[in-house]
Amino acid sequence: xxxxxxxxxxxxxxxxxxxxxxxxxxxxxxxxxxxxxxxxxxxxxxxxxxxxxxxxxxxxxxxxxxxxxxxxxxxxxxxxxxxxxxxxxxxxxxxxxxxxxxxxxxxxxxxxxxxxxxxxxxxxxxxxxxxxxxxxxxxxxxxxxxxxx
Numbered sequence: 848x849x850x851x852x853x854x855x856x857x858x859x860x861x862x863x864x865x866x867x868x869x870x871x872x873x874x875x876x877x878x879x880x881x882x883x884x885x886x887x888x889x890x891x892x893x894x895x896x897x898x899x900x901x902x903x904x905x906x907x908x909x910x911x912x913x914x915x916x917x918x919x920x921x922x923x924x925x926x927x928x929x930x931x932x933x934x935x936x937x938x939x940x941x942x943x944x945x946x947x948x949x950x951x952x953x954x955x956x957x958x959x960x961x962x963x964x965x966x967x968x969x970x971x972x973x974x975x976x977x978x979x980x981x982x983x984x985x986x987x988x989x990x991x992x993x994x995x996x
Contacts, residue, residue, distance in 0.1 A: 904939050904963070905940075912934070932952055946968075948966070948975060954978060
């Protein structure tokens with residue numbers, strides 16, 4: 848009886864050791880696979896960079912066209928006010944080329960006139976997709992550029 852129990856325990860122990868070894872080998876192989884971009888990652892990067900333009904230039908002017916919009920009343924529930932953000936910056940990016948760009952409040956507050964700026968915009972609506980002065984945005988943009996190449 849003790850011999851059978853000893854054989855079963857040694858079998859379970861050896862199976863456990865084999866499972867741990869196989870798992871570690873598979874995780875090592877999987878981690879080396881992640882370094883290579885797959886087709887889906889490349890398609891996502893192409894989608895993110897589609898219809899974009901990189902602009903390096905100087906802020907010429909900026910304007911705050913934000914306003915407060917009153918919302919209507921619904922039955923007994925009161926309406927309210929909603930802030931509609933509309934911040935714009937005019938950027939000179941070549942000798943005689945200017946572009947008016949829609950920015951978020953944070954970017955509007957961070958940049959002053961005559962500041963150098965590096966951004967990637969969406970060509971269709973002139974909104975900022977990547978702010979190249981922001982570390983996270985710059986890293987994301989560089990990753991996308993590398994995957995597309």
